[in-house]
Amino acid sequence: MSETNRSESQNPILKAENISLVVDNGGTPKNIIAGFSFDFYKGEIYNILGPSGAGKSSLLRLFNRLDEITRGKIYFNGKESSQYNPCLLRRKIGYLFQTPFLFPKTVKDNLHFVDSSLSDDKMTSMLSEVNLGPDYLLSNVDVLSVGEKQRIALARLFALKSEVILLDEPTSALDEKNSSLLLKLIKNKVSAGGIAAIIVIHDPRQVLTYNGEALLIINGKLVEHGPAKELISQPKTESGKSFLEKDSV
Amino acid sequence: MTGVGIENVLVSLVLAAIALAIGYFWKVPVQKNMAVGIIRSFIQLIAVGYALKYVFDLESIWLILMVIIVMILVGSHASYSLSKQVRGAFLISFSAIAAGSLVTIGSMLILKIITFEARFIIPLSGMIISNAMNAAALTINRISSDIRSNSLAIETALSLGKNRRESSRPYRKQAVIAGMTSILNFMKTVGIVALPGAMTGMILAGAEPLEAVFWQLIVVYMLLSSVTISSVIAVELTTEKYFTPYHQLKSKI
Ligand SMILES: Nc1ncnc2c1ncn2[C@@H]1O[C@H](COP(=O)(O)OP(=O)(O)O)[C@@H](O)[C@H]1O
Ligand SMILES: [Mg+2]
DSSP states (O other), rough: OGGGGOOOTOOOOEEEEEEEEEEEEEEEEEEEEEEEEEEOOOOOOOEEEETTTTHHHHHHHHHHHHOOOOOEEETTTTGGGGGSSSSHHHEEEEEEEESSSOOSSBBHHHHHHHHHOOOOHHOOOOOOOOTTTGGGGOOBBGGGHHHHHHHHHHHHHHHHHEEEEEEEEETTSOHHHHHHHHHHHHHHHHHHTTTEOOOOOOEHHHHTTOOOOEEEETEEEEEEEEEEEHHHHHHHSHHHHHHHHHHHH | OOOHHHHHHHHHHHHHHHHHHHHHHHHHTTHHHHHHHHHHHHHHHHHHHHHHHHHHHHHHHHHHHHHHHHHHHHHHHHHHHTOOTTTHHHHHHHHHHHHHHHHHHHHHHTTTTSSOOOOHHHHHHHHHHHHHHHHHHHHHHHHHHHHHHHHHHHHHHTTTOOOHHHHHHHHHHHHHHHHHHHHHHHHHBBBBTBBOOOHHHHHHOOOHHHHHHHHHHHHHHHHHHHHHHHHHHHHHHHHTTTTTTTBBOSSSS
């Protein structure tokens, strides 16, 4: 699933063309994202790496159109993302927040929030996709553990049947066992559904569990990118080296 | 005791003096407020009495309309000063209060419940506007604080493809309920816990109890109408301030 295996004729599902996000920071403009360009293809996992405050979450919010880009263009399926109805676009480019929020009251309510026509049988199979038994369907979300909540949020995201999924540090609140389970579930979904996954990963060591792409973002800029294994073992840039050295300590 | 005069008021100052004496004896920390309140209410009400007498005697349509507009402006300013954290709160308050009161007064005129006379329009508008003002202020505050504190829930709903109306629905409902709570409670207990002020006033002034009750019922329904309209408009206009046309929650406002 690396860049070389992709057929040349395939068009990017999501394309960022020199996008910038400038916010007003108490009177002075601040570049949160500064001229980011990249093509994302279906069937791939993209790991977004970078120090805290680099703009990783801001980038995912732009793709989901929770914020407006200041400059540049984003294309989804060849069409400019501003040409889509934002609500329809968000269902095609699903977004999982870093802290998952579940609506009251039950797991079933949360799946119905996305698609009210889902049958109990269908929902049960969706739960099994995130390693949860059928009795979770009627559980009150308040009694679930952090790991279970994150998996319900993932099932709810999958219920959108998006073509691109954006995941913001999905494992940051989870223990080792739950993180590797969650990453395995995401990986299965990408290969089974042929979708693109863009994942902000806090810990570069977790990237090694994939054979995907990695993008290193520092100060809102794409510093370097390439196959994840290569980028992490032999970063090409000075800033890449210093970021990975610092983080592996 | 129908023919009440200024001499009765002066005699009733004895009651105020008793309160002041007790305040002095017990060192109630609000003695000064008590004294100021006694004088202030006297001056304000006597002034309003003369103003009303002037307006009633003239019976000029323009003067009545001007009084209503001034009352709406004062009410909007009071509501605004309680909800300054929302950008555009004055215009929101003004729209909500003006719509609630004008629709209600207009309907009462069209339905011939009242005629266009100062003695109906002015006191009823006063009641309507002060209730609409409280409802608007409560609603604006409630929806703005709920949107701020539930941004993750709202953005989660947006990210799952809901539009701004769907994403804010539970909070908009709660805010309207907050604006309507006092009139709803009033309707529950009216006549049981205490007789309302307007009705008490009419009975004191010598009206038949049933006539006073009929007026009171009209007043209750009229307040329900203005409060509901004002709350709904206030919540809709405030919610608009927090979203972009692209169904995005504004992070700073
Ligand atoms: N609406 C905003 N206004 C001003 N600054 C913001 C806003 N949103 C994010 N930032 C700033 O943008 C930078 C990038 O934030 P973020 O995307 O959350 O970084 P990351 O996810 O990589 O840790 C941070 O410095 C943050 O303080
Ligand atoms: Mg982040």
